[in-house]
Amino acid sequence: MSSAVTASQRRGRGGRERILAAAAQLFTAQGINATGMEQVAEAAPVSKRTLYAHFRTKNDLVMAHLQGLASSDATLESVLTRDDIPPRERVLKLFDQPVPDAAPVRGCPFIDAAAEFPDPASAAHAYAREQKLRMAELITASLKELGCPEPTALAEQLATLADGAASRAMVLDEADYGRHARAAAEVLLDHALRNVD
Structure with missing residues (x-):
């Protein structure tokens, strides 16, 4: 039995x-x-x-699916939790397509979920918002490791770039579209860290 x-x-x-x-x-x-x-x-x-x-x-x-995504390595945010990558490279890897050989290219699944559940009070939209806020917090933590004097503002700028690049990559079906946003992110990082030893 x-x-x-x-x-x-x-x-x-x-x-x-x-x-x-x-x-x-x-x-x-x-x-x-x-x-x-x-x-x-x-x-x-x-x-x-x-x-x-x-x-x-x-x-x-849907919620189990989104929670599974959050704990996987298939989202933009996943690279930010890796300790084996230096903080600057962690931030720049946000602009790499998580699954480069995926066809067609998909954007951020949390942005997709928020778009499909537009009511901010819905569980899926609220969870997507939590993940996007968590992404900015993780970027902020990496920037603090680099000694960035204003990490929160820069983190929001970088998160906006990363989410925008992921969305454009999906719309254009261009897996390496993030290279454009990565170049902008490098300029932002260089400017923010120019006086940091």
Whole structure:
């Protein structure tokens, strides 16, 4: 009996992972609002009963998807938490496409989610806002490591550049579009740090 429970638990975890993977693929390809729960169940593949056992509502699935993105290495923000990269390079890596071989190019998934859920009070929009605020905080921390005299203002400028570059890269379907914003970021950093030893 206990081995059957263990096998059942394994199937359950596998089902949840398959659901999240299918949702991520569909949300990226066609958008969150354009993706139905039946499509997710079919792509997973799991029964609708299994899908709803893991995610009672589509909003629950969307939030799990966004939380999974936040803890992955597939977002702009992920590079800012790496200790193996010097702080200046961490900031400049914001302008590299997280998945350079992705086709078509996708922008920031949190900006995409906020656009699909325009009500600032919605859970998805609020979570996207938290991630964008966290991004600015992480940039600020890197700038403090560099000795920047006004890290908060510069962090907002760099975050704006990074988000803008990601959005333009998606619209133009140009994976290396961030090179333009990176050049501007280097000028901003050089100017801000010119008197720092």
